Structures are given as structure tokens and as C-alpha cells.
Amino acid sequence: MRMSEQRRTTIKDVAExxxxxxxxxxxxxxxxxxxxxxxxxxxxxxxxxxxxRPSALGRNLRxxxxxxxGLLIPxxxxxxxxxxxxxxxxxxxxxxxxxxxxxxxxxxxREAELIGSLIEESVERVIAVPSGDGEMWGPAFRAGLGVVxxxxxxxxxxxxxxxxxxxxxxxxxxxxxxxxxxxxxxAFLARHGQEQRVRAFREAMGALGxxxxxxxxxxxxxxxxxxxxxxxxLLHHRSDxxxxxxxxxxxxxxxxxxxxxxxxxxxxxxxxxxxxxxxWAELCWPPLTVIAQPAQDMGYRxxxxxxxxxxxxxxxxxxxxxxxxGSCGPRR
Amino acid sequence: MRMSEQRRTTIKDVAExxxxxxxxxxxxxxxxxxxxxxxxxxxxxxxxxxxxRPSALGRNLRxxxxxxxGLLIPxxxxxxxxxxxxxxxxxxxxxxxxxxxxxxxxxxxREAELIGSLIEESVERVIAVPSGDGEMWGPAFRAGLGVVxxxxxxxxxxxxxxxxxxxxxxxxxxxxxxxxxxxxxxAFLARHGQEQRVRAFREAMGALGxxxxxxxxxxxxxxxxxxxxxxxxLLHHRSDxxxxxxxxxxxxxxxxxxxxxxxxxxxxxxxxxxxxxxxWAELCWPPLTVIAQPAQDMGYRxxxxxxxxxxxxxxxxxxxxxxxxGSCGPRR
DNA sequence: CATCCTCATGGAAACGATTCCATCATGATT
DNA sequence: AATCATGATGGAATCGTTTCCATGAGGATG
Numbered sequence: 027m028r029m030s031e032q033r034r035t036t037i038k039d040v041a042e043x044x045x046x047x048x049x050x051x052x053x054x055x056x057x058x059x060x061x062x063x064x065x066x067x068x069x070x071x072x073x074x075x076x077x078x079r080p081s082a083l084g085r086n087l088r089x090x091x092x093x094x095x096g097l098l099i100p101x102x103x104x105x106x107x108x109x110x111x112x113x114x115x116x117x118x119x120x121x122x123x124x125x126x127x128x129x130x131x132x133x134x135x136r137e138a139e140l141i142g143s144l145i146e147e148s149v150e151r152v153i154a155v156p157s158g159d160g161e162m163w164g165p166a167f168r169a170g171l172g173v174v175x176x177x178x179x180x181x182x183x184x185x186x187x188x189x190x191x192x193x194x195x196x197x198x199x200x201x202x203x204x205x206x207x208x209x210x211x212x213a214f215l216a217r218h219g220q221e222q223r224v225r226a227f228r229e230a231m232g233a234l235g236x237x238x239x240x241x242x243x244x245x246x247x248x249x250x251x252x253x254x255x256x257x258x259x260l261l262h263h264r265s266d267x268x269x270x271x272x273x274x275x276x277x278x279x280x281x282x283x284x285x286x287x288x289x290x291x292x293x294x295x296x297x298x299x300x301x302x303x304x305x306w307a308e309l310c311w312p313p314l315t316v317i318a319q320p321a322q323d324m325g326y327r328x329x330x331x332x333x334x335x336x337x338x339x340x341x342x343x344x345x346x347x348x349x350x351x352g353s354c355g356p357r358r
Numbered sequence: 359m360r361m362s363e364q365r366r367t368t369i370k371d372v373a374e375x376x377x378x379x380x381x382x383x384x385x386x387x388x389x390x391x392x393x394x395x396x397x398x399x400x401x402x403x404x405x406x407x408x409x410x411r412p413s414a415l416g417r418n419l420r421x422x423x424x425x426x427x428g429l430l431i432p433x434x435x436x437x438x439x440x441x442x443x444x445x446x447x448x449x450x451x452x453x454x455x456x457x458x459x460x461x462x463x464x465x466x467x468r469e470a471e472l473i474g475s476l477i478e479e480s481v482e483r484v485i486a487v488p489s490g491d492g493e494m495w496g497p498a499f500r501a502g503l504g505v506v507x508x509x510x511x512x513x514x515x516x517x518x519x520x521x522x523x524x525x526x527x528x529x530x531x532x533x534x535x536x537x538x539x540x541x542x543x544x545a546f547l548a549r550h551g552q553e554q555r556v557r558a559f560r561e562a563m564g565a566l567g568x569x570x571x572x573x574x575x576x577x578x579x580x581x582x583x584x585x586x587x588x589x590x591x592l593l594h595h596r597s598d599x600x601x602x603x604x605x606x607x608x609x610x611x612x613x614x615x616x617x618x619x620x621x622x623x624x625x626x627x628x629x630x631x632x633x634x635x636x637x638w639a640e641l642c643w644p645p646l647t648v649i650a651q652p653a654q655d656m657g658y659r660x661x662x663x664x665x666x667x668x669x670x671x672x673x674x675x676x677x678x679x680x681x682x683x684g685s686c687g688p689r690r
Numbered sequence: 691c692a693t694c695c696t697c698a699t700g701g702a703a704a705c706g707a708t709t710c711c712a713t714c715a716t717g718a719t720t
Numbered sequence: 721a722a723t724c725a726t727g728a729t730g731g732a733a734t735c736g737t738t739t740c741c742a743t744g745a746g747g748a749t750g
Contacts, residue, residue: 115461416706422735693750694750697747
């Protein structure tokens with residue numbers, strides 16, 4: 027039974043124990059400045075003996091900044107963002123930087139709140155999958171935050187480095203693959219905010235001389251319910267379509283479920299191709315053909331970028347890869 | 359182009375602008391102490407005009423603690439832990455508390471490092487899925503951290519509140535279900551650290567008069583590779599077994615994959631039941647029968663517990679639920 | 691031998707909040 | 721009218737670091 031809350035051992039205690047000034051202790055421990063071997067030894071010994079750990083609070087206040095990285099993602103439950111976060115954590119932890127995480131639910135308002143709280147905590151580096159638009163991020167830049175966007179850039183903030191996948195090439199690959207199988211009426215299930223991919227979709231369809239039917243481009247919010255509603259609506263009302271491109275794994279999941287529910291067989295009745303390779307794509311029946319994105323890599327690279335934040339850094343575009351499994355077939 | 363790094367507005371600036379002392383500003387803004395309506399008004403106006411946000415750094419140093427909670431999980435890529443984290447975030451964010459996250463990879467050493475870094479940051483509340491044993495956590499308690507364990511308790515630290523699932527009941531339900539289908543030789547694919555479930559398994563088998571074959575209890579580490587090796591080994595060498603109980607979604611995934619690879623049909627050749635309901639369980643073929651665990655709830659409750667950390671708090675045991683889909687059939 | 695440079699060292703001033711305590715005004719009580 | 725209680729207020733101490741600056745010792749150079 028301990029008597030009471032004992033005081034944390036501070037740099038002062040170490041200084042006394044080693045019989046030197048606090049300045050010397052600080053210098054020795056942080057490795058900056060000079061100190062004679064003899065005192066260095068004494069200080070190190072005292073610190074070890076007292077099991078001293080410098081308080082990040084004191085240091086941060088003095089330095090007027092908090093180490094660490096803020097990470098803002100829409101939904102940690104989504105395998106893509108989980109892998110992204112994993113990459114960020116891998117890099118940050120190997121650099122010894124703590125990570126503060128927040129989920130926005132793709133809601134600009136929540137995002138703004140979280141940005142505010144990061145500023146309050148004096149976090150100076152942020153990796154974000156942005157939900158809001160450019161002005162949402164005004165306070166962040168005014169506060170001098172180092173920001174790196176991931177997965178998607180923000181319109182009007184092209185100066186901020188972003189780590190994204192090569193949407194155009196990914197979409198084109200998918201569309202070309204479907205076209206080669208004879209499909210002409212292909213639908214695109216997109217999430218709000220994937221306008222880049224939508225544009226790429228129109229472009230790729232046009233380039234192949236396929237008709238672009240705006241009604242075959244449907245958008246959903248980033249929830250399972252919304253995704254399911256969109257997928258079911260599409261499959262129900264448009265029995266003329268022969269292929270579906272899902273813009274993300276949530277959309278793909280919804281498409282599989284909706285197809286089963288409506289008794290639409292994949293790939294016999296419609297072919298399905300999904301953005302993002304997830305572990306279950308292989309477990310699914312039929313196994314899903316996907317456009318893989320290096321999510322974990324994306325996080326890692328973003329973390330590298332935000333940590334190096336010194337020289338003028340440009341964004342990164344990561345390649346996608348078509349992985350053919352069993353969810354696409356020739357046009358019926 | 360901004361001229362230079364402008365200084366952050368501090369409480370002093372607000373005090374000057376409102377023509378009061380800093381103490382008054384602090385009192386008004388934190389709501390403690392008294393202030394006349396007139397000055398309160400002036401202070402609030404000045405704070406709003408200057409867009410003042412108190413620095414958490416200053417506050418924390420003075421209070422000698424950091425708000426917020428630390429969250430330590432083995433792997434954010436695992437749907438179970440992602441949902442757990444989501445629950446923690448939901449609770450923490452609604453309480454306005456920042457969350458510092460770290461992944462241990464189920465490695466006690468990494469866990470110890472992360473605990474150290476939390477102490478350094480003066481984080482005072484931690485939710486952890488523990489990897490190490492009791493002594494690993496010594497420094498944490500010595501530093502006065504409020505700890506809540508999630509998913510599994512730590513042997514020798516029974517005084518620490520833990521939020522867990524009802525393993526005994528979950529395992530028993532699964533085993534009884536399989537037994538009712540006629541299965542007698544059922545295997546248990548466990549992850550290291552699931553000894554609680556292993557014990558429950560032996561117990562449940564024994565209670566039903568089924569033979570407990572220790573060789574049908576295999577353990578894997580918390581990686582996909584290790585899980586696959588374990589599952590494949592089991593299915594390959596023991597063609598006499600008729601049912602498999604997987605201790606987690608990684609194990610279940612591995613079992614499905616291994617079965618397919620070895621041309622073992624589910625549920626015709628072996629029945630499969632998995633701990634943890636994940637979105638893909640329904641997408642899988644056959645759809646997986648599972649023992650659902652309220653992962654997100656678990657995180658939420660753990661966060662509640664660690665935030666209330668005041669009165670003597672006991673742990674929580676959450677119920678499981680059998681969800682029958684299509685991966686179990688009568689004994690062949 | 692005088693001067694200068696370098697290095698080791700410790701005192702003290704930040705950093706930005708909270709909070710104790712003393713002061714002062716005002717109105718109530720004796 | 722004298723005393724007291726109450727509430728508003730600001731100065732200053734404090735939290736645990738880092739870092740600037742002054743000091744002094746000692747060796748090298750003239």
C-alpha cells in the first residue's frame with residue numbers, strides 16, 4: 027500500500043543527486059552542448075538510478091510545440107483507412123513519435139472540431155483524409171501546422187502535399203478490362219468526394235467510345251446503409267447494365283449484398299469490379315476482381331512526408347494494380 | 359505569402375485586450391471562480407475577437423497531467439480491434455478527449471516501450487489490449503496511470519478493471535451447437551493468449567462428454583501467416599476432424615482459405631464456426647456461422663470506465679451471440 | 691607574463707496556463 | 721458609525737523543461 031501519490035522525479039532531483047545544475051543535466055541528457063566526461067557520467071548514473079524520464083509536458087511547453095502526429099480519417103472501421111492508419115503508425119512509431127487519432131465520419135464539421143483540438147494540443151503535424159473543403163483548413167494553416175493529405179487532395183489547396191493513388195490509371199484499367207469483356211453499359215458506384223474518379227470514369231469511357239450515362243453514376247455517403255441503398259437502387263432500376271465498378275470496398279460490399287438480395291448473379295448477370303483489395307475479396311463468392319491500392323504504403327509515405335516537412339515537398343502518386351479474380355465475365 | 363511565423367495568441371493578449379488581469383480571464387473562460395457580468399462580457403468578447411484558444415500545453419503543465427487517453431491494441435488492421443478502437447474514439451470524442459493510439463503487434467517489448475512513451479507524455483488514462491504479463495505493467499501503475507484492460511485481462515492484475523466478452527458462455531454455445539449437429543471431433547484454432555477460451559473449450563467439451571484431444575487444439579500468433587499455417591496444418595494432418603472452432607476472425611479467415619486450398623468443403627466436409635462477427639462473414643461462401651462479440655461496445659465501455667475512474671470500478675463482461683449462417687452442417 | 695580563446699558550468703528567464711492569496715470596494719449587520 | 725462578510729480582481733508563484741548568458745578555469749599564443 028503506497029502512502030500517497032508520490033511526486034514524479036524531475037530534472038531537479040537528478041541535478042541534486044548528481045550535484046550539478048539543472049542546465050547541465052538537460053545538456054547531458056539531450057546530447058546538446060558540452061559537458062566533461064566525468065560529469066556526464068555522474069548525471070547519467072543519477073538519472074538511471076532515479077529512473078528519470080523527462081516530462082514531455084515541460085519540454086513541449088518550452089519548445090512551444092508538441093511532437094507527434096495528428097491523424098484524421100473518416101472511419102477506422104473501413105479496412106482501407108485502417109490499413110492507412112497502420113502505415114502511419116508504423117512510420118511514426120519507428121520515429122518515436124506519438125500519434126493522436128480522430129475519426130471524422132466524413133463530416134466537415136467534426137473535422138473542423140478535431141482540427142481545433144489538435145491546434146489546442148499544439149500538435150504541429152497532421153495527416154488527414156480531408157472531408158471539408160479548402161476553407162475548413164484555414165485555421166490549421168494559420169496556426170502553422172504541417173499538413174499532408176492522404177487518399178484525396180483538397181480543391182483549392184494544391185500547395186499542400188498529398189499522397190494519393192493514381193485514380194485515372196486505376197479507373198482506366200478497370201474500364202478497359204470491362205470493355206475488353208464486351209461490356210458497354212457499366213455503372214459507377216461512387217462515394218461523395220470521389221469526383222476525381224468520376225471524371226476519370228467519364229474520360230475512360232469516352233476514350234473507348236462507350237456511352238456515358240450520367241444515371242449510371244450514383245453516389246453514396248460513407249456508410250454501409252447509404253452504400254447499400256445506392257447499390258440496391260442501381261441494380262433494381264437498371265436491369266440493362268452489365269457491369270458495375272465500385273469506388274471503394276464499402277461500395278463493393280454493398281454491391282455484393284444487394285446483388286444477392288435481388289438475385290442478380292455475379293458474374294453471370296453483372297460483372298463487378300471494386301476499388302481496393304481487402305482480405306475478404308478472396309473469401310467472397312465469387313472472389314472479387316479488384317483494383318488494389320497500397321493503403322498501408324500510402325500511410326507510411328504520408329508519415330514520412332509530414333515528418334520530413336522541411337524542404338519543399340511535393341505530393342506522391344501511388345500506382346494501382348488490377349487483380350483478376352472471379353467477379354467479371356463476358357457480357358451476357 | 360505570410361510575413362513570418364506569427365505568435366500564438368495567449369491568455370495575456372486576451373487580458374490586455376479586455377483590460378483585465380490574466381487570472382480573471384482564466385476564471386471566466388474556465389467557468390470557475392467569480393466575475394462580474396460586465397467583465398465576463400468583456401473577456402468573452404475579447405477572446406472571441408482574438409480567436410483565442412487556450413494552449414493545452416500550459417494547462418497540462420500546470421495541472422501536471424495530460425487529458426486524453428492512450429489506446430494500445432495489437433493490430434489496427436484486424437477488424438475486431440478496429441471496431442474496438444472505434445468504440446473508444448466514439449466515447450472519447452464525445453467527451454472531448456484526445457486519443458493517442460499505438461499498436462503493439464502483440465509484442466510485450468513494443469508494449470513496454472509504448473507504455474513508457476505514454477508516461478513521458480503524462481497521459482494518465484490508458485485502455486489496453488495487453489500483450490505482456492503483470493510486471494510489464496508495473497511502471498504504469500507506479501506512475502499512477504488509470505488503466506482499463508480490454509478483450510483480455512492480465513494474470514496477476516485482477517484488481518485492474520477489464521472489459522471482456524463472456525468467453526465461457528461463447529465457447530460453450532459454439533460447442534453445444536456443434537455437438538447438437540453430431541460433431542464429436544472438433545478442433546480449436548486459438549491465438550496465443552486465448553488460454554481463457556482454451557480452458558472454456560476443454561470444459562465445454564468435457565461437459566458434453568466429448569473427447570478432448572489436445573492435438574486438436576492448435577495455437578497461432580496474431581498474424582495472417584501464422585494463422586494460415588496453423589489452419590492448414592490442422593486440416594491437412596487431421597482428416598478425422600469434422601468441425602473447427604476458430605478463436606478469432608484472422609483464424610477464421612485462415613481456415614476458409616486453407617480449406618479451399620486443400621479442397622476441403624465447408625460445411626460438407628468440415629463445419630466451421632468463428633469467434634467474432636465481421637462484415638465479410640456474410641459475404642464469404644458459405645456465409646460463416648459466428649459467435650458475435652460486441653467489439654465496438656467493448657471499446658465504448660472501456661472508455662467510459664477509464665474516464666469515470668474515480669469510484670472503485672469493477673470490470674464488465676459482455677455477452678456473445680450465436681449467429682447461424684451457413685458454415686455448419688450435420689456430421690458427415 | 692599578459693592576453694585571448696575555449697570549454698564546462700550554473701543561475702535565471704522564458705513557455706502559457708491555473709490558482710493561491712492579498713487587496714479593495716460594497717453592502718449588511720451590530 | 722464601526723465592523724464584518726462577500727464578491728471581484730490582479731499580482732505572483734508554480735508546473736518541468738530548454739536555452740541564453742555570465743562566470744571562471746585553464747591552456748595556448750603573443
